[in-house]
Amino acid sequence: MRVRDIMTSPVHTVRQNASVESAAELMTARSVTALPVVDADGALVGMVSEGDLLRHQVPADPATGAETVPALDPVDRQTMVVQVMSAYPLATTPRTDVAEVAEVMLQNDVRSLPVLDARTVVGIISRRDILRALVRSDGLLTREVQHRLDEYADGRRRWTATVEGGVATVAGDFDDETERTVVTVLTRTVAGVSAVKLAAPAAS
Structure with a gap:
């Protein structure tokens, strides 16, 4: 089984200069947990996940190590995706064997990978996609x-x-x-x- 057989395509992406607020709204609207981040030319530059956004909005209290919930001010709302994303993300291709992708996900503790054809993002594959395919009788x-x-x-x-x-x-x-x-x-x-x-x- 190849990635192209089970990946989600077309995929929703977000620009690196978009606000974190708009990224959160897109994730909520599309019911996804991560988005590939692209530059002005559409090339992949990172991945932004719910975890990235939550870490930005709910930082740890340096005195106690506990998480605090700050009030959002206008500056926070204008923070760009490039400031919170994971740069240089792992990626795969449509022709890669799904077993290889599953191993990469487990070894690197990631839940999804963007799928690239050359430099263009053509899809995304998640652990859920793989499990859904494996349990089909x-x-x-x-x-x-x-x-x-x-x-x-x-x-x-x-x-x-x-x-x-x-x-x-x-x-x-x-x-x-x-x-x-x-x-x-x-x-x-x-x-x-x-x-x-x-x-x-x-x-x-």
Whole structure:
């Protein structure tokens, strides 16, 4: 399974010179916990999370080490994202294996990674995305693959799909190599499918 199969795309980003208040509003409105931070050219320069914003708004009391809750003044509201973000964030690509991404997240204690194509942010992948893909049963995957193939065949059952251990087997006849490629791609894009095998139809 590749990152492109389960990442969230398009992704919401925030400019580095945006206010922390606007970043918090965007996170709340979009129900996300982190945002890639980009510069004026759209290149990734950092990540800002709920934790970053909370640390900015709820600093520790230097005398006791306990957190205090300061009143927000106009200066606080104008603090820019670049001042609180995590710079030089870890990132991944659409073609990276999800298992590698999961290992990086665990080793570095991060909950999400921006997905880059060259320097452009094309998505974001989180621990929740990975877990959601892993818990999908073979039966559920079989039904989803079959539904996509039936839709492509205008409602006809031209191919029969089965999924075992995340590997999808599609049995049936193909008119040409183009059709074989289309069916393979349609099957492979189902989140949770790790590989595709094409097979001849069972003998009657």
